[in-house]
Amino acid sequence: MKCDKCGAGISAEEKFEHSGKTLCEDCYLDIVTIPKTCDPWAVHSAKSTPQESDGLTAEQQQLLDLINKTGPLTAEEICAELSIDLSEFQRNFATLRHMELARGFKKGEQVYYTLFNDS
Ligand SMILES: [Zn+2]
Incomplete structure:
Protein backbone atom coordinates (compact mmCIF):
# COMPACT_ATOMS: atom_id res chain seq x y z
CA MET A 1 0.00 0.00 0.00
CA ILE A 34 -2.60 23.30 7.79
CA PRO A 35 -5.45 25.66 6.97
CA LYS A 36 -5.79 26.05 3.22
CA THR A 37 -6.63 29.71 3.31
CA CYS A 38 -3.55 31.05 5.06
CA ASP A 39 0.16 30.52 5.17
CA PRO A 40 1.27 29.71 8.74
CA TRP A 41 4.56 31.53 8.16
CA ALA A 42 2.78 34.67 7.01
CA VAL A 43 0.60 34.60 10.12
CA HIS A 44 3.65 33.85 12.21
CA SER A 45 5.76 36.76 10.97
CA ALA A 46 2.85 39.18 10.96
CA LYS A 47 2.13 38.44 14.62
CA SER A 48 5.70 38.31 15.88
CA THR A 49 6.79 41.01 18.25
CA PRO A 50 10.21 41.47 19.89
CA GLN A 51 9.14 40.39 23.39
CA GLU A 52 8.15 36.90 22.26
CA SER A 53 10.77 34.28 23.02
CA ASP A 54 11.95 32.09 20.13
CA GLY A 55 9.64 33.91 17.74
CA LEU A 56 6.54 32.11 19.01
CA THR A 57 3.27 33.91 19.59
CA ALA A 58 1.78 33.75 23.09
CA GLU A 59 -0.78 31.22 21.86
CA GLN A 60 1.88 29.00 20.32
CA GLN A 61 3.93 29.17 23.51
CA GLN A 62 0.86 28.23 25.59
CA LEU A 63 0.11 25.30 23.30
CA LEU A 64 3.70 24.11 23.55
CA ASP A 65 3.76 24.51 27.35
CA LEU A 66 0.51 22.54 27.62
CA ILE A 67 1.67 19.53 25.60
CA ASN A 68 5.03 19.69 27.34
CA LYS A 69 3.32 19.51 30.75
CA THR A 70 0.31 17.26 30.13
CA GLY A 71 0.66 15.88 26.58
CA PRO A 72 0.00 13.98 24.43
CA LEU A 73 -3.45 15.51 24.05
CA THR A 74 -6.19 15.46 21.45
CA ALA A 75 -7.16 18.64 19.59
CA GLU A 76 -10.40 18.79 21.61
CA GLU A 77 -8.52 18.63 24.91
CA ILE A 78 -6.07 21.31 23.82
CA CYS A 79 -8.89 23.61 22.64
CA ALA A 80 -10.74 23.14 25.94
CA GLU A 81 -7.60 23.77 28.00
CA LEU A 82 -6.58 26.92 26.11
CA SER A 83 -10.12 28.16 25.35
CA ILE A 84 -9.41 28.37 21.64
CA ASP A 85 -11.36 26.99 18.70
CA LEU A 86 -10.22 24.25 16.36
CA SER A 87 -9.13 26.58 13.57
CA GLU A 88 -6.97 28.59 16.00
CA PHE A 89 -5.45 25.36 17.25
CA GLN A 90 -4.76 24.15 13.70
CA ARG A 91 -3.16 27.44 12.72
CA ASN A 92 -0.91 27.53 15.78
CA PHE A 93 -0.09 23.85 15.63
CA ALA A 94 0.88 24.09 11.95
CA THR A 95 3.52 26.67 12.84
CA LEU A 96 4.86 24.58 15.73
CA ARG A 97 5.00 21.55 13.47
CA HIS A 98 6.89 23.43 10.76
CA MET A 99 9.36 24.62 13.39
CA GLU A 100 9.71 20.97 14.48
CA LEU A 101 8.57 21.78 18.01
CA ALA A 102 5.41 19.66 18.01
CA ARG A 103 3.93 16.77 16.06
CA GLY A 104 0.79 14.70 15.79
CA PHE A 105 0.43 10.94 15.86
CA LYS A 106 -2.41 8.48 15.63
CA LYS A 107 -3.37 6.18 18.48
CA GLY A 108 -6.37 3.98 17.75
CA GLU A 109 -8.83 6.25 15.95
CA GLN A 110 -7.66 9.41 17.70
CA VAL A 111 -4.96 11.87 16.66
CA TYR A 112 -2.85 13.11 19.55
CA TYR A 113 -0.47 16.04 19.64
CA THR A 114 2.82 16.04 21.47
CA LEU A 115 6.33 17.52 21.50
CA PHE A 116 8.29 16.91 18.32
CA ASN A 117 11.04 14.93 20.09
CA ASP A 118 8.67 13.01 22.39
CA SER A 119 8.98 9.31 21.56
ZN1 LIG B 1 2.58 10.66 2.30
Missing part, protein backbone atom coordinates in the same frame (compact mmCIF):
# COMPACT_ATOMS: atom_id res chain seq x y z
CA LYS A 2 1.29 3.46 -0.89
CA CYS A 3 0.55 7.03 0.11
CA ASP A 4 -1.32 8.78 -2.75
CA LYS A 5 0.49 12.02 -2.06
CA CYS A 6 4.17 11.27 -1.41
CA GLY A 7 4.31 7.62 -2.51
CA ALA A 8 5.72 6.34 0.80
CA GLY A 9 5.01 2.70 1.59
CA ILE A 10 2.48 2.41 4.42
CA SER A 11 1.08 -0.43 6.46
CA ALA A 12 -2.64 -0.86 7.21
CA GLU A 13 -1.84 0.45 10.70
CA GLU A 14 -0.46 3.75 9.37
CA LYS A 15 -3.11 4.22 6.73
CA PHE A 16 -5.17 7.42 6.76
CA GLU A 17 -8.17 8.16 4.56
CA HIS A 18 -8.91 11.68 3.45
CA SER A 19 -11.27 12.74 0.61
CA GLY A 20 -11.05 9.25 -0.89
CA LYS A 21 -7.26 9.23 -0.89
CA THR A 22 -4.99 6.89 1.02
CA LEU A 23 -2.36 8.88 2.87
CA CYS A 24 0.60 8.28 5.18
CA GLU A 25 0.54 9.91 8.62
CA ASP A 26 2.72 12.86 7.58
CA CYS A 27 0.63 13.77 4.55
CA TYR A 28 -2.62 13.30 6.48
CA LEU A 29 -1.45 15.56 9.29
CA ASP A 30 -0.26 18.15 6.78
CA ILE A 31 -3.74 18.26 5.29
CA VAL A 32 -5.69 18.33 8.54
CA THR A 33 -3.45 20.73 10.46
Whole structure:
Protein backbone atom coordinates (compact mmCIF):
# COMPACT_ATOMS: atom_id res chain seq x y z
CA MET A 1 0.00 0.00 0.00
CA LYS A 2 1.29 3.46 -0.89
CA CYS A 3 0.55 7.03 0.11
CA ASP A 4 -1.32 8.78 -2.75
CA LYS A 5 0.49 12.02 -2.06
CA CYS A 6 4.17 11.27 -1.41
CA GLY A 7 4.31 7.62 -2.51
CA ALA A 8 5.72 6.34 0.80
CA GLY A 9 5.01 2.70 1.59
CA ILE A 10 2.48 2.41 4.42
CA SER A 11 1.08 -0.43 6.46
CA ALA A 12 -2.64 -0.86 7.21
CA GLU A 13 -1.84 0.45 10.70
CA GLU A 14 -0.46 3.75 9.37
CA LYS A 15 -3.11 4.22 6.73
CA PHE A 16 -5.17 7.42 6.76
CA GLU A 17 -8.17 8.16 4.56
CA HIS A 18 -8.91 11.68 3.45
CA SER A 19 -11.27 12.74 0.61
CA GLY A 20 -11.05 9.25 -0.89
CA LYS A 21 -7.26 9.23 -0.89
CA THR A 22 -4.99 6.89 1.02
CA LEU A 23 -2.36 8.88 2.87
CA CYS A 24 0.60 8.28 5.18
CA GLU A 25 0.54 9.91 8.62
CA ASP A 26 2.72 12.86 7.58
CA CYS A 27 0.63 13.77 4.55
CA TYR A 28 -2.62 13.30 6.48
CA LEU A 29 -1.45 15.56 9.29
CA ASP A 30 -0.26 18.15 6.78
CA ILE A 31 -3.74 18.26 5.29
CA VAL A 32 -5.69 18.33 8.54
CA THR A 33 -3.45 20.73 10.46
CA ILE A 34 -2.60 23.30 7.79
CA PRO A 35 -5.45 25.66 6.97
CA LYS A 36 -5.79 26.05 3.22
CA THR A 37 -6.63 29.71 3.31
CA CYS A 38 -3.55 31.05 5.06
CA ASP A 39 0.16 30.52 5.17
CA PRO A 40 1.27 29.71 8.74
CA TRP A 41 4.56 31.53 8.16
CA ALA A 42 2.78 34.67 7.01
CA VAL A 43 0.60 34.60 10.12
CA HIS A 44 3.65 33.85 12.21
CA SER A 45 5.76 36.76 10.97
CA ALA A 46 2.85 39.18 10.96
CA LYS A 47 2.13 38.44 14.62
CA SER A 48 5.70 38.31 15.88
CA THR A 49 6.79 41.01 18.25
CA PRO A 50 10.21 41.47 19.89
CA GLN A 51 9.14 40.39 23.39
CA GLU A 52 8.15 36.90 22.26
CA SER A 53 10.77 34.28 23.02
CA ASP A 54 11.95 32.09 20.13
CA GLY A 55 9.64 33.91 17.74
CA LEU A 56 6.54 32.11 19.01
CA THR A 57 3.27 33.91 19.59
CA ALA A 58 1.78 33.75 23.09
CA GLU A 59 -0.78 31.22 21.86
CA GLN A 60 1.88 29.00 20.32
CA GLN A 61 3.93 29.17 23.51
CA GLN A 62 0.86 28.23 25.59
CA LEU A 63 0.11 25.30 23.30
CA LEU A 64 3.70 24.11 23.55
CA ASP A 65 3.76 24.51 27.35
CA LEU A 66 0.51 22.54 27.62
CA ILE A 67 1.67 19.53 25.60
CA ASN A 68 5.03 19.69 27.34
CA LYS A 69 3.32 19.51 30.75
CA THR A 70 0.31 17.26 30.13
CA GLY A 71 0.66 15.88 26.58
CA PRO A 72 0.00 13.98 24.43
CA LEU A 73 -3.45 15.51 24.05
CA THR A 74 -6.19 15.46 21.45
CA ALA A 75 -7.16 18.64 19.59
CA GLU A 76 -10.40 18.79 21.61
CA GLU A 77 -8.52 18.63 24.91
CA ILE A 78 -6.07 21.31 23.82
CA CYS A 79 -8.89 23.61 22.64
CA ALA A 80 -10.74 23.14 25.94
CA GLU A 81 -7.60 23.77 28.00
CA LEU A 82 -6.58 26.92 26.11
CA SER A 83 -10.12 28.16 25.35
CA ILE A 84 -9.41 28.37 21.64
CA ASP A 85 -11.36 26.99 18.70
CA LEU A 86 -10.22 24.25 16.36
CA SER A 87 -9.13 26.58 13.57
CA GLU A 88 -6.97 28.59 16.00
CA PHE A 89 -5.45 25.36 17.25
CA GLN A 90 -4.76 24.15 13.70
CA ARG A 91 -3.16 27.44 12.72
CA ASN A 92 -0.91 27.53 15.78
CA PHE A 93 -0.09 23.85 15.63
CA ALA A 94 0.88 24.09 11.95
CA THR A 95 3.52 26.67 12.84
CA LEU A 96 4.86 24.58 15.73
CA ARG A 97 5.00 21.55 13.47
CA HIS A 98 6.89 23.43 10.76
CA MET A 99 9.36 24.62 13.39
CA GLU A 100 9.71 20.97 14.48
CA LEU A 101 8.57 21.78 18.01
CA ALA A 102 5.41 19.66 18.01
CA ARG A 103 3.93 16.77 16.06
CA GLY A 104 0.79 14.70 15.79
CA PHE A 105 0.43 10.94 15.86
CA LYS A 106 -2.41 8.48 15.63
CA LYS A 107 -3.37 6.18 18.48
CA GLY A 108 -6.37 3.98 17.75
CA GLU A 109 -8.83 6.25 15.95
CA GLN A 110 -7.66 9.41 17.70
CA VAL A 111 -4.96 11.87 16.66
CA TYR A 112 -2.85 13.11 19.55
CA TYR A 113 -0.47 16.04 19.64
CA THR A 114 2.82 16.04 21.47
CA LEU A 115 6.33 17.52 21.50
CA PHE A 116 8.29 16.91 18.32
CA ASN A 117 11.04 14.93 20.09
CA ASP A 118 8.67 13.01 22.39
CA SER A 119 8.98 9.31 21.56
ZN1 LIG B 1 2.58 10.66 2.30
